[in-house]
Amino acid sequence: MRKEVVLITGANGEIGHGLIAHLGSKKNISIVAMDVAPLDERLRHSCEHFIQGDILDTMLLGRLVAEFEIRTIFHLASILSTKAEYNPETAHRVNVEGTLNLLRLAVEQSSWQGRPVKFIYPSSIAAYGLPSLEIKKKVGKIREDQWLKPITMYGCNKLYCEQLGRYYTYYYRQLAADHGHMNVDFRCLRFPGLISSVTIPTGGTSDYGPEMLHHAAQGEPYACFVREDTRLPFMTMPDAVKALLMLECAPQEKLTQLVYNVTSFSPTAQEIYLRIKKAFPNAVVTFEPHAARQAIVDTWPADVDDSAAANDWGWNPDYDEERAFNEYLIPSIKARYLQPE
Numbered sequence: 001m002r003k004e005v006v007l008i009t010g011a012n013g014e015i016g017h018g019l020i021a022h023l024g025s026k027k028n029i030s031i032v033a034m035d036v037a038p039l040d041e042r043l044r045h046s047c048e049h050f051i052q053g054d055i056l057d058t059m060l061l062g063r064l065v066a067e068f069e070i071r072t073i074f075h076l077a078s079i080l081s082t083k084a085e086y087n088p089e090t091a092h093r094v095n096v097e098g099t100l101n102l103l104r105l106a107v108e109q110s111s112w113q114g115r116p117v118k119f120i121y122p123s124s125i126a127a128y129g130l131p132s133l134e135i136k137k138k139v140g141k142i143r144e145d146q147w148l149k150p151i152t153m154y155g156c157n158k159l160y161c162e163q164l165g166r167y168y169t170y171y172y173r174q175l176a177a178d179h180g181h182m183n184v185d186f187r188c189l190r191f192p193g194l195i196s197s198v199t200i201p202t203g204g205t206s207d208y209g210p211e212m213l214h215h216a217a218q219g220e221p222y223a224c225f226v227r228e229d230t231r232l233p234f235m236t237m238p239d240a241v242k243a244l245l246m247l248e249c250a251p252q253e254k255l256t257q258l259v260y261n262v263t264s265f266s267p268t269a270q271e272i273y274l275r276i277k278k279a280f281p282n283a284v285v286t287f288e289p290h291a292a293r294q295a296i297v298d299t300w301p302a303d304v305d306d307s308a309a310a311n312d313w314g315w316n317p318d319y320d321e322e323r324a325f326n327e328y329l330i331p332s333i334k335a336r337y338l339q340p341e
């Protein structure tokens, strides 16, 4: 009999770290992790199996289907927004074709198992695109179905993959099979910027938040690549992991949509700086906006409406801004870099 496992792609990434560290402590879960690079040593003991390989390698994915009974897929592998702009076509291949490959794998698994495999997909505030700063300021919180005109390849990829998830769930092979049931149980979260005390993201455009914090904690100066007044929604990594697991566990009949906003707090870059300065009085931060990256975050919403997630599956973050900095980020990062209190 094949072994029942949870498959996590992009295992070495920020969310991968947070999720594997959390799931690895649970006795009844076997993790099959996948990444293009060798697995981070710190995650090894939490994973039953590690596959080093590319999500574009369909042969490799085929072998995976044959070997394991996959209950849930957390498809985290992705090229983030800033990095994607340097090579949009490569980003498209990884972000879209890679997701397509995983969706097909999920459908195949579901049909073997006779039940839909859960496919948990992190989308992003990058799926939004507000036309001007004035409108960004005016509209405030936005719903899942508003302002969907992304200006980045990453944002376009995320928005389209949300649609692919819907297509594979309800319509794939309908004409050929006419079976009228879910092919796969696709569930998606639109994440805001994420901040972890353990890892730093690479290639994103909300990275100034975590970068500012990690530089300050290590006593290094930081040139912030957006203006002081830039406002974006953020949440802590523990809350991101909590959201992924809550959505995974939610009873299907409670879900009224496939894509859910989740968020916690919405500081400006200046407000992040002030919190950091309070904890690390010697922090040196300058604001040196990078025009292209600034243009990207100016199209992302200042806040998102996550009431659908709250109503349907009880979403509620553990860390508001105060708790995020005072009870999670600052103490844990001080411990990490061994700064005296």
Ligand code: SER
Pocket (backbone or CB within 6 Å): 080, 081, 082, 123, 124, 125, 126, 154, 191, 192, 193, 194, 203, 204, 205, 206, 207
């Ligand atoms: N944090 C991501 C980025 O900046 C957005 O999802 O690209």
